[in-house]
Amino acid sequence: MSGPDAQARAEHVARAAYGKLVAMLSSRSGDIIAAEDALADAFVAALKTWPERGIPDKPEAWLLTVAKNRRTDQARRDARLVITDKANDMADAHAIEPEDAQLDERLKLLFVCAHPAIDEGIRTPMMLQTVLGLEAEQIAKAFLVSPKAMAQRLVRAKKKIKSAGIPFVIPEPEAYQDRMSAVLEAVYGAFAVDWLEGDGDLSHEAYFLANILAELAPDNPEALGLTALIGFIEARRGARIENGVLVPVPEQNVGLWDSQLIEHSVSILTQASLRRAPKSMPGRFQLEAAIQSVHAARSVTGQTDWRALSQLYLGLVRAYPSIGSAVSRAAVVAEDAGPAEGLKMLEVIDYDGLENYQPFHAVRAHCLGALGRIADAAEAYATAISLCTDRPSQRWLEKKVGDLRKKMS
Amino acid sequence: MRYTFLLYSDASMAAHMTEEDWAESKKVFGEYIGALQEAGVFIDTDWLHPAETATTITLAGGEKRVQDGPFAETKETLGGFFAINVENLDEALAWAEKCPAVHYGKVEIRASAMDSV
Secondary structure, three states: OOHHHHHHHHHHHHHHHHHHHHHHHHOOOOOHHHHHHHHHHHHHHHHHHHHHHOOOOOHHHHHHHHHHHHHHHHHHHOOOOOOOOHHHHHHOOOOOOOHHHHHHHHHHHHHHHOOOOOOHHHHHHHHHHHOOOOOHHHHHHHOOOOHHHHHHHHHHHHHHHHHHOOOOOOOOHHHHHHHHHHHHHHHHHHHHHHHHHOOOHHHHHHHHHHHHHHHHOOOOHHHHHHHHHHHHHHOOHHHOEEOOEEOOHHHOOHHHOOHHHHHHHHHHHHHHHHHOOOOOOOOHHHHHHHHHHHHHOHHHHOOOOHHHHHHHHHHHHHHOOOHHHHHHHHHHHHHHOOHHHHHHHHHOOOOOOHHHOHHHHHHHHHHHHHOOOHHHHHHHHHHHHHHOOOHHHHHHHHHHHHHHHHHHO | OEEEEEEEEEHHHHHHOOHHHHHHHHHHHHHHHHHHHHOOOEEEEEEOOOHHHOEEEEOOOOOOEEEEOOOOOOOEEEEEEEEEEOOOHHHHHHHHHHOHHHHOOEEEEEEOOOOOO
Protein backbone atom coordinates (compact mmCIF):
# COMPACT_ATOMS: atom_id res chain seq x y z
CA MET A 1 0.00 0.00 0.00
CA SER A 2 1.43 3.36 -0.95
CA GLY A 3 0.55 6.89 -2.02
CA PRO A 4 -3.07 7.92 -1.48
CA ASP A 5 -3.91 4.52 0.08
CA ALA A 6 -1.25 4.94 2.73
CA GLN A 7 -2.43 8.47 3.33
CA ALA A 8 -6.04 7.33 3.73
CA ARG A 9 -4.94 4.52 6.04
CA ALA A 10 -2.86 6.91 8.13
CA GLU A 11 -5.83 9.21 8.47
CA HIS A 12 -8.08 6.30 9.38
CA VAL A 13 -5.70 5.06 12.07
CA ALA A 14 -5.32 8.62 13.31
CA ARG A 15 -9.03 9.06 13.84
CA ALA A 16 -9.64 5.63 15.29
CA ALA A 17 -6.71 5.63 17.70
CA TYR A 18 -6.58 9.29 18.68
CA GLY A 19 -8.16 9.02 22.12
CA LYS A 20 -6.25 5.87 23.07
CA LEU A 21 -2.95 7.43 22.11
CA VAL A 22 -3.61 10.77 23.85
CA ALA A 23 -4.66 8.88 26.98
CA MET A 24 -1.55 6.71 26.97
CA LEU A 25 0.78 9.63 26.29
CA SER A 26 -0.67 11.95 28.92
CA SER A 27 -1.53 9.69 31.84
CA ARG A 28 1.89 9.75 33.49
CA SER A 29 2.79 13.40 32.94
CA GLY A 30 -0.74 14.79 33.19
CA ASP A 31 0.15 17.01 30.25
CA ILE A 32 -2.57 16.62 27.60
CA ILE A 33 -1.31 19.51 25.48
CA ALA A 34 2.18 18.01 25.18
CA ALA A 35 0.66 14.61 24.36
CA GLU A 36 -1.47 16.10 21.58
CA ASP A 37 1.50 18.00 20.15
CA ALA A 38 3.68 14.89 20.13
CA LEU A 39 0.90 12.90 18.50
CA ALA A 40 0.42 15.56 15.82
CA ASP A 41 4.15 15.27 15.03
CA ALA A 42 3.85 11.49 14.84
CA PHE A 43 0.95 11.78 12.37
CA VAL A 44 3.00 14.11 10.18
CA ALA A 45 5.86 11.60 10.28
CA ALA A 46 3.46 8.77 9.38
CA LEU A 47 2.10 10.64 6.38
CA LYS A 48 5.65 11.15 5.19
CA THR A 49 7.06 7.69 5.94
CA TRP A 50 4.20 5.28 5.27
CA PRO A 51 3.62 6.09 1.60
CA GLU A 52 7.35 5.46 0.97
CA ARG A 53 8.07 2.46 3.17
CA GLY A 54 4.64 0.96 3.54
CA ILE A 55 2.33 0.84 6.53
CA PRO A 56 3.83 -0.84 9.62
CA ASP A 57 2.22 -4.03 10.97
CA LYS A 58 1.05 -2.26 14.09
CA PRO A 59 0.36 1.32 13.02
CA GLU A 60 -0.88 2.36 16.47
CA ALA A 61 2.27 1.09 18.16
CA TRP A 62 4.36 2.87 15.53
CA LEU A 63 2.57 6.16 16.18
CA LEU A 64 2.91 5.71 19.94
CA THR A 65 6.63 5.07 19.77
CA VAL A 66 7.30 8.03 17.48
CA ALA A 67 5.13 10.31 19.64
CA LYS A 68 6.92 9.19 22.80
CA ASN A 69 10.31 9.84 21.23
CA ARG A 70 9.19 13.27 20.08
CA ARG A 71 7.96 14.10 23.52
CA THR A 72 11.18 12.94 25.15
CA ASP A 73 13.24 14.98 22.64
CA GLN A 74 11.08 17.98 23.34
CA ALA A 75 11.47 17.52 27.07
CA ARG A 76 15.24 17.25 26.74
CA ARG A 77 15.40 20.43 24.68
CA ASP A 78 13.15 22.16 27.14
CA ALA A 79 15.45 22.46 30.13
CA ARG A 80 12.63 23.65 32.35
CA LEU A 81 10.98 20.26 32.28
CA VAL A 82 12.00 17.37 34.41
CA ILE A 83 11.41 14.00 32.77
CA THR A 84 10.01 11.68 35.36
CA ASP A 85 8.74 8.87 33.18
CA LYS A 86 11.80 8.20 31.06
CA ALA A 87 12.31 4.68 32.32
CA ASN A 88 8.73 3.76 31.56
CA ASP A 89 9.02 5.23 28.09
CA MET A 90 11.95 2.99 27.33
CA ALA A 91 10.35 -0.08 28.76
CA ASP A 92 7.27 0.08 26.59
CA ALA A 93 8.62 1.85 23.52
CA HIS A 94 8.76 -1.43 21.60
CA ALA A 95 5.24 -2.60 21.95
CA ILE A 96 1.83 -1.18 22.55
CA GLU A 97 0.23 -2.05 25.88
CA PRO A 98 -2.42 -4.75 25.92
CA GLU A 99 -5.94 -3.70 25.05
CA ASP A 100 -7.17 -3.48 28.66
CA ALA A 101 -4.29 -1.20 29.64
CA GLN A 102 -5.17 1.19 26.81
CA LEU A 103 -8.75 1.08 27.90
CA ASP A 104 -7.86 1.91 31.48
CA GLU A 105 -5.91 4.94 30.33
CA ARG A 106 -8.84 6.14 28.27
CA LEU A 107 -11.28 5.72 31.14
CA LYS A 108 -8.89 7.61 33.40
CA LEU A 109 -8.72 10.44 30.89
CA LEU A 110 -12.52 10.55 30.69
CA PHE A 111 -12.78 10.86 34.46
CA VAL A 112 -10.02 13.50 34.56
CA CYS A 113 -12.01 15.60 32.10
CA ALA A 114 -15.11 15.18 34.29
CA HIS A 115 -13.31 16.17 37.53
CA PRO A 116 -15.30 18.59 39.73
CA ALA A 117 -12.33 21.00 39.66
CA ILE A 118 -12.92 21.48 35.90
CA ASP A 119 -15.51 24.03 34.77
CA GLU A 120 -18.72 22.10 34.19
CA GLY A 121 -19.39 23.57 30.75
CA ILE A 122 -16.09 22.39 29.28
CA ARG A 123 -16.11 18.80 30.63
CA THR A 124 -18.08 17.23 27.79
CA PRO A 125 -16.30 19.20 25.02
CA MET A 126 -12.89 18.23 26.42
CA MET A 127 -13.85 14.55 26.54
CA LEU A 128 -15.13 14.75 22.97
CA GLN A 129 -11.84 16.23 21.85
CA THR A 130 -9.20 14.39 23.82
CA VAL A 131 -10.73 10.95 24.27
CA LEU A 132 -12.99 10.69 21.26
CA GLY A 133 -10.89 12.70 18.83
CA LEU A 134 -13.47 15.20 17.61
CA GLU A 135 -12.15 18.39 16.02
CA ALA A 136 -12.53 21.56 18.10
CA GLU A 137 -14.52 23.00 15.22
CA GLN A 138 -17.10 20.17 15.23
CA ILE A 139 -17.47 20.54 18.98
CA ALA A 140 -17.87 24.31 18.74
CA LYS A 141 -20.69 23.79 16.24
CA ALA A 142 -22.45 21.26 18.46
CA PHE A 143 -22.18 23.56 21.49
CA LEU A 144 -23.14 26.69 19.56
CA VAL A 145 -20.02 28.69 20.40
CA SER A 146 -17.30 30.15 18.16
CA PRO A 147 -14.41 27.79 17.33
CA LYS A 148 -11.95 30.34 18.71
CA ALA A 149 -13.72 30.61 22.07
CA MET A 150 -14.03 26.82 22.27
CA ALA A 151 -10.33 26.33 21.50
CA GLN A 152 -9.34 28.83 24.19
CA ARG A 153 -11.53 27.21 26.82
CA LEU A 154 -10.17 23.77 25.95
CA VAL A 155 -6.56 24.93 26.30
CA ARG A 156 -7.32 26.61 29.61
CA ALA A 157 -8.90 23.44 31.01
CA LYS A 158 -6.01 21.24 29.85
CA LYS A 159 -3.49 23.60 31.47
CA LYS A 160 -5.42 23.42 34.70
CA ILE A 161 -5.37 19.59 34.70
CA LYS A 162 -1.60 19.70 34.51
CA SER A 163 -0.89 22.61 36.86
CA ALA A 164 -3.45 21.75 39.54
CA GLY A 165 -2.29 18.12 39.60
CA ILE A 166 -5.58 16.36 38.85
CA PRO A 167 -4.68 12.67 39.13
CA PHE A 168 -5.14 10.25 36.20
CA VAL A 169 -6.97 7.54 38.09
CA ILE A 170 -10.32 5.82 37.95
CA PRO A 171 -12.00 7.32 41.03
CA GLU A 172 -13.63 5.39 43.82
CA PRO A 173 -17.27 4.47 43.10
CA GLU A 174 -18.70 7.17 45.40
CA ALA A 175 -16.73 9.84 43.55
CA TYR A 176 -17.35 8.65 40.04
CA GLN A 177 -21.12 8.62 40.34
CA ASP A 178 -20.95 12.43 40.29
CA ARG A 179 -18.75 12.44 37.24
CA MET A 180 -20.59 9.70 35.40
CA SER A 181 -23.28 11.91 33.88
CA ALA A 182 -20.72 14.14 32.11
CA VAL A 183 -18.91 11.04 30.84
CA LEU A 184 -22.14 9.46 29.55
CA GLU A 185 -23.10 12.75 27.90
CA ALA A 186 -19.81 12.89 25.99
CA VAL A 187 -20.06 9.27 24.89
CA TYR A 188 -23.56 9.85 23.54
CA GLY A 189 -22.42 13.10 21.90
CA ALA A 190 -19.65 11.24 20.06
CA PHE A 191 -22.10 8.57 18.93
CA ALA A 192 -24.59 11.14 17.65
CA VAL A 193 -22.00 13.19 15.76
CA ASP A 194 -20.79 10.14 13.85
CA TRP A 195 -24.14 8.48 13.28
CA LEU A 196 -25.27 10.03 10.02
CA GLU A 197 -22.14 11.29 8.38
CA GLY A 198 -19.19 9.53 9.95
CA ASP A 199 -17.58 6.30 8.84
CA GLY A 200 -18.87 4.45 11.89
CA ASP A 201 -15.55 4.30 13.75
CA LEU A 202 -16.53 6.84 16.34
CA SER A 203 -20.01 5.45 16.90
CA HIS A 204 -18.63 1.93 17.35
CA GLU A 205 -16.10 3.37 19.77
CA ALA A 206 -18.89 5.15 21.65
CA TYR A 207 -20.92 1.94 21.93
CA PHE A 208 -17.85 0.10 23.15
CA LEU A 209 -17.18 2.75 25.81
CA ALA A 210 -20.83 2.76 26.89
CA ASN A 211 -20.62 -1.00 27.47
CA ILE A 212 -17.41 -0.59 29.48
CA LEU A 213 -18.95 2.16 31.60
CA ALA A 214 -21.98 0.00 32.27
CA GLU A 215 -19.65 -2.78 33.43
CA LEU A 216 -17.64 -0.35 35.55
CA ALA A 217 -20.75 1.04 37.24
CA PRO A 218 -23.29 -1.77 37.20
CA ASP A 219 -25.40 0.05 39.78
CA ASN A 220 -25.72 3.17 37.67
CA PRO A 221 -28.98 2.76 35.74
CA GLU A 222 -28.09 5.61 33.39
CA ALA A 223 -24.93 3.87 32.20
CA LEU A 224 -27.12 0.88 31.34
CA GLY A 225 -29.69 3.24 29.82
CA LEU A 226 -27.10 4.75 27.50
CA THR A 227 -25.84 1.32 26.47
CA ALA A 228 -29.39 0.24 25.63
CA LEU A 229 -30.10 3.52 23.81
CA ILE A 230 -27.03 3.26 21.58
CA GLY A 231 -27.71 -0.45 21.06
CA PHE A 232 -31.25 0.20 19.78
CA ILE A 233 -30.04 2.89 17.36
CA GLU A 234 -27.00 0.86 16.29
CA ALA A 235 -29.30 -2.07 15.48
CA ARG A 236 -30.85 0.05 12.74
CA ARG A 237 -27.55 0.93 11.06
CA GLY A 238 -28.29 -1.15 7.94
CA ALA A 239 -31.73 0.40 7.45
CA ARG A 240 -31.18 4.05 8.18
CA ILE A 241 -30.01 5.15 4.74
CA GLU A 242 -31.19 3.85 1.37
CA ASN A 243 -29.40 4.99 -1.80
CA GLY A 244 -27.96 7.91 0.14
CA VAL A 245 -31.37 9.02 1.39
CA LEU A 246 -32.31 9.02 5.08
CA VAL A 247 -35.14 6.62 5.97
CA PRO A 248 -37.17 7.70 9.04
CA VAL A 249 -37.40 4.99 11.70
CA PRO A 250 -41.13 4.24 11.28
CA GLU A 251 -40.56 3.65 7.55
CA GLN A 252 -37.44 1.50 7.82
CA ASN A 253 -37.44 -2.09 6.59
CA VAL A 254 -37.42 -4.08 9.86
CA GLY A 255 -35.85 -6.99 8.00
CA LEU A 256 -32.64 -4.95 7.92
CA TRP A 257 -32.60 -4.42 11.67
CA ASP A 258 -30.21 -6.40 13.87
CA SER A 259 -32.73 -8.39 15.91
CA GLN A 260 -30.09 -9.85 18.24
CA LEU A 261 -28.81 -6.42 19.18
CA ILE A 262 -32.40 -5.27 19.76
CA GLU A 263 -33.04 -8.20 22.10
CA HIS A 264 -29.79 -7.52 23.92
CA SER A 265 -30.72 -3.86 24.33
CA VAL A 266 -34.16 -4.76 25.68
CA SER A 267 -32.54 -6.88 28.37
CA ILE A 268 -30.06 -4.11 29.25
CA LEU A 269 -32.92 -1.65 29.59
CA THR A 270 -34.76 -4.10 31.84
CA GLN A 271 -31.67 -4.38 34.03
CA ALA A 272 -31.55 -0.57 34.23
CA SER A 273 -35.12 -0.42 35.51
CA LEU A 274 -34.31 -3.10 38.12
CA ARG A 275 -31.33 -1.11 39.39
CA ARG A 276 -33.37 2.05 39.79
CA ALA A 277 -34.39 3.05 43.31
CA PRO A 278 -38.05 2.19 43.93
CA LYS A 279 -40.48 4.89 42.74
CA SER A 280 -37.66 7.00 41.28
CA MET A 281 -37.99 8.51 37.80
CA PRO A 282 -35.93 6.96 35.02
CA GLY A 283 -33.06 9.17 33.89
CA ARG A 284 -32.78 10.79 30.49
CA PHE A 285 -30.94 7.96 28.76
CA GLN A 286 -33.35 5.34 30.11
CA LEU A 287 -36.32 7.36 28.83
CA GLU A 288 -34.71 7.79 25.43
CA ALA A 289 -33.88 4.08 25.33
CA ALA A 290 -37.51 3.29 26.22
CA ILE A 291 -38.60 5.45 23.27
CA GLN A 292 -36.28 3.51 20.97
CA SER A 293 -37.58 0.22 22.38
CA VAL A 294 -41.11 1.23 21.30
CA HIS A 295 -39.80 1.82 17.77
CA ALA A 296 -37.98 -1.51 17.92
CA ALA A 297 -41.19 -3.31 18.91
CA ARG A 298 -42.50 -2.68 15.36
CA SER A 299 -40.31 -5.55 14.20
CA VAL A 300 -42.58 -7.85 16.23
CA THR A 301 -45.97 -6.12 16.21
CA GLY A 302 -45.76 -4.70 12.70
CA GLN A 303 -46.86 -1.24 13.80
CA THR A 304 -45.60 1.79 15.69
CA ASP A 305 -47.33 2.43 19.01
CA TRP A 306 -47.66 6.22 18.70
CA ARG A 307 -49.64 6.52 21.93
CA ALA A 308 -46.84 4.93 23.94
CA LEU A 309 -44.30 7.18 22.22
CA SER A 310 -46.41 10.23 22.96
CA GLN A 311 -46.52 9.36 26.67
CA LEU A 312 -42.79 8.68 26.87
CA TYR A 313 -41.99 11.98 25.16
CA LEU A 314 -44.27 13.78 27.60
CA GLY A 315 -42.18 12.29 30.42
CA LEU A 316 -38.97 13.25 28.66
CA VAL A 317 -39.88 16.90 28.00
CA ARG A 318 -41.11 17.32 31.57
CA ALA A 319 -38.08 15.82 33.30
CA TYR A 320 -35.34 16.70 30.78
CA PRO A 321 -36.57 19.58 28.64
CA SER A 322 -34.59 20.27 25.49
CA ILE A 323 -35.28 21.70 22.06
CA GLY A 324 -34.76 18.27 20.53
CA SER A 325 -37.21 16.42 22.75
CA ALA A 326 -39.83 19.19 22.40
CA VAL A 327 -39.76 18.99 18.60
CA SER A 328 -39.68 15.17 18.57
CA ARG A 329 -42.68 15.12 20.88
CA ALA A 330 -44.63 17.35 18.47
CA ALA A 331 -43.74 14.96 15.61
CA VAL A 332 -45.04 12.00 17.61
CA VAL A 333 -48.22 13.82 18.65
CA ALA A 334 -48.85 14.66 14.97
CA GLU A 335 -48.97 10.90 14.28
CA ASP A 336 -50.93 9.98 17.41
CA ALA A 337 -53.49 12.81 17.55
CA GLY A 338 -53.28 14.27 14.06
CA PRO A 339 -51.24 16.96 12.27
CA ALA A 340 -53.33 19.83 13.64
CA GLU A 341 -52.39 18.82 17.21
CA GLY A 342 -48.76 18.46 16.19
CA LEU A 343 -48.76 21.92 14.66
CA LYS A 344 -50.35 23.39 17.79
CA MET A 345 -47.63 21.83 19.89
CA LEU A 346 -44.91 23.25 17.65
CA GLU A 347 -46.36 26.73 18.02
CA VAL A 348 -45.90 26.78 21.79
CA ILE A 349 -42.27 25.59 21.78
CA ASP A 350 -40.14 28.38 23.16
CA TYR A 351 -36.38 27.93 22.77
CA ASP A 352 -33.58 30.19 21.66
CA GLY A 353 -32.37 29.14 18.25
CA LEU A 354 -35.66 27.44 17.30
CA GLU A 355 -35.72 29.38 14.02
CA ASN A 356 -32.41 27.78 13.03
CA TYR A 357 -33.29 24.30 14.24
CA GLN A 358 -33.77 22.15 11.16
CA PRO A 359 -36.02 19.42 12.67
CA PHE A 360 -38.50 22.08 13.79
CA HIS A 361 -39.05 23.20 10.19
CA ALA A 362 -39.11 19.63 8.90
CA VAL A 363 -41.81 18.55 11.37
CA ARG A 364 -43.76 21.73 10.74
CA ALA A 365 -43.58 21.13 6.99
CA HIS A 366 -44.84 17.57 7.48
CA CYS A 367 -47.82 18.76 9.55
CA LEU A 368 -48.69 21.53 7.08
CA GLY A 369 -48.47 19.11 4.16
CA ALA A 370 -50.74 16.61 5.91
CA LEU A 371 -53.26 19.40 6.50
CA GLY A 372 -53.26 20.23 2.78
CA ARG A 373 -51.49 23.57 3.23
CA ILE A 374 -49.15 22.76 0.37
CA ALA A 375 -47.60 26.18 -0.28
CA ASP A 376 -46.81 26.69 3.43
CA ALA A 377 -45.40 23.18 3.63
CA ALA A 378 -43.13 23.75 0.62
CA GLU A 379 -41.82 26.94 2.20
CA ALA A 380 -41.10 25.16 5.52
CA TYR A 381 -39.31 22.32 3.68
CA ALA A 382 -37.19 24.88 1.84
CA THR A 383 -36.18 26.41 5.19
CA ALA A 384 -35.39 22.96 6.61
CA ILE A 385 -33.25 22.09 3.58
CA SER A 386 -31.32 25.34 3.89
CA LEU A 387 -30.52 24.51 7.53
CA CYS A 388 -29.63 20.88 6.92
CA THR A 389 -25.98 19.95 7.44
CA ASP A 390 -25.88 16.28 6.42
CA ARG A 391 -26.50 14.89 2.94
CA PRO A 392 -28.80 11.93 3.79
CA SER A 393 -31.28 14.18 5.64
CA GLN A 394 -31.09 16.78 2.91
CA ARG A 395 -31.94 14.21 0.21
CA TRP A 396 -34.81 12.94 2.33
CA LEU A 397 -36.22 16.47 2.69
CA GLU A 398 -35.86 16.98 -1.08
CA LYS A 399 -37.77 13.75 -1.63
CA LYS A 400 -40.55 15.02 0.64
CA VAL A 401 -40.75 18.20 -1.46
CA GLY A 402 -41.05 15.99 -4.55
CA ASP A 403 -43.91 14.05 -2.92
CA LEU A 404 -45.59 17.34 -2.15
CA ARG A 405 -45.39 18.42 -5.79
CA LYS A 406 -46.98 15.14 -6.89
CA LYS A 407 -49.79 15.81 -4.42
CA MET A 408 -50.34 19.24 -5.98
CA SER A 409 -50.52 18.09 -9.56
CA MET B 1 3.35 18.19 44.91
CA ARG B 2 3.15 21.18 47.21
CA TYR B 3 -0.31 22.71 47.70
CA THR B 4 -1.25 25.87 49.58
CA PHE B 5 -4.68 26.32 51.12
CA LEU B 6 -5.69 29.96 51.29
CA LEU B 7 -8.31 30.46 54.01
CA TYR B 8 -10.83 33.17 53.23
CA SER B 9 -13.60 34.26 55.56
CA ASP B 10 -15.71 37.19 56.61
CA ALA B 11 -13.62 38.68 59.44
CA SER B 12 -16.56 40.65 60.86
CA MET B 13 -17.93 37.34 62.11
CA ALA B 14 -15.00 37.13 64.53
CA ALA B 15 -16.41 40.13 66.41
CA HIS B 16 -19.20 37.94 67.81
CA MET B 17 -16.89 35.21 69.05
CA THR B 18 -16.72 34.52 72.82
CA GLU B 19 -13.75 33.31 74.81
CA GLU B 20 -15.09 29.77 74.57
CA ASP B 21 -15.46 30.10 70.79
CA TRP B 22 -11.81 31.12 70.50
CA ALA B 23 -10.69 28.27 72.71
CA GLU B 24 -12.75 25.83 70.63
CA SER B 25 -11.33 27.25 67.40
CA LYS B 26 -7.77 26.91 68.71
CA LYS B 27 -8.50 23.34 69.68
CA VAL B 28 -9.94 22.22 66.31
CA PHE B 29 -7.15 23.93 64.35
CA GLY B 30 -4.61 22.34 66.68
CA GLU B 31 -6.13 18.93 66.03
CA TYR B 32 -6.08 19.56 62.30
CA ILE B 33 -2.39 20.52 62.39
CA GLY B 34 -1.74 17.38 64.43
CA ALA B 35 -3.51 15.23 61.84
CA LEU B 36 -1.50 16.81 58.99
CA GLN B 37 1.74 16.21 60.89
CA GLU B 38 0.85 12.65 61.72
CA ALA B 39 0.14 11.94 58.04
CA GLY B 40 3.53 13.42 57.17
CA VAL B 41 2.07 16.00 54.77
CA PHE B 42 2.40 19.18 56.89
CA ILE B 43 4.77 21.92 55.67
CA ASP B 44 3.68 25.19 57.21
CA THR B 45 0.74 27.24 58.44
CA ASP B 46 -0.02 30.70 59.74
CA TRP B 47 -2.90 32.62 61.17
CA LEU B 48 -2.89 36.29 60.17
CA HIS B 49 -4.05 39.48 61.86
CA PRO B 50 -7.18 40.91 60.20
CA ALA B 51 -6.93 42.40 56.71
CA GLU B 52 -7.62 45.95 57.96
CA THR B 53 -4.23 45.85 59.73
CA ALA B 54 -2.50 45.05 56.42
CA THR B 55 0.08 47.31 54.81
CA THR B 56 0.48 47.04 51.06
CA ILE B 57 3.56 48.13 49.12
CA THR B 58 4.21 48.29 45.38
CA LEU B 59 6.90 49.56 43.03
CA ALA B 60 4.77 48.76 39.97
CA GLY B 61 4.52 51.92 37.88
CA GLY B 62 8.05 52.89 38.80
CA GLU B 63 7.27 54.63 42.04
CA LYS B 64 7.10 53.29 45.57
CA ARG B 65 3.63 53.41 47.05
CA VAL B 66 2.79 52.24 50.53
CA GLN B 67 -0.87 51.88 51.40
CA ASP B 68 -2.74 51.24 54.60
CA GLY B 69 -5.01 48.21 54.27
CA PRO B 70 -5.25 45.22 51.93
CA PHE B 71 -4.74 45.56 48.18
CA ALA B 72 -8.42 44.86 47.53
CA GLU B 73 -11.40 45.59 49.75
CA THR B 74 -13.51 42.47 49.85
CA LYS B 75 -15.99 41.06 52.34
CA GLU B 76 -14.11 37.79 52.62
CA THR B 77 -10.42 38.25 53.30
CA LEU B 78 -7.35 36.06 53.60
CA GLY B 79 -7.06 34.99 57.22
CA GLY B 80 -4.39 32.30 57.09
CA PHE B 81 -2.90 29.49 55.09
CA PHE B 82 -1.72 25.90 55.17
CA ALA B 83 1.05 24.47 52.99
CA ILE B 84 0.99 20.69 52.58
CA ASN B 85 2.79 18.11 50.50
CA VAL B 86 0.57 15.48 48.83
CA GLU B 87 0.49 13.55 45.57
CA ASN B 88 -2.35 15.20 43.70
CA LEU B 89 -5.42 17.43 43.75
CA ASP B 90 -7.71 14.68 45.01
CA GLU B 91 -5.56 14.22 48.12
CA ALA B 92 -5.34 17.99 48.57
CA LEU B 93 -9.12 18.26 48.28
CA ALA B 94 -9.59 15.52 50.87
CA TRP B 95 -7.36 17.42 53.35
CA ALA B 96 -8.98 20.77 52.55
CA GLU B 97 -12.37 19.28 53.29
CA LYS B 98 -11.15 18.48 56.80
CA CYS B 99 -9.82 22.01 57.38
CA PRO B 100 -11.98 23.69 60.07
CA ALA B 101 -12.14 26.88 57.96
CA VAL B 102 -14.47 25.25 55.41
CA HIS B 103 -17.29 25.47 57.95
CA TYR B 104 -17.31 29.28 58.14
CA GLY B 105 -15.39 30.39 55.03
CA LYS B 106 -13.80 29.23 51.83
CA VAL B 107 -10.57 27.38 51.22
CA GLU B 108 -8.84 28.06 47.93
CA ILE B 109 -6.44 25.30 46.85
CA ARG B 110 -3.46 26.28 44.72
CA ALA B 111 -0.70 24.01 43.50
CA SER B 112 2.87 25.23 43.76
CA ALA B 113 4.29 26.41 40.45
CA MET B 114 7.86 25.96 41.72
CA ASP B 115 8.08 22.42 40.33
CA SER B 116 7.00 23.37 36.81
CA VAL B 117 9.24 26.34 36.06
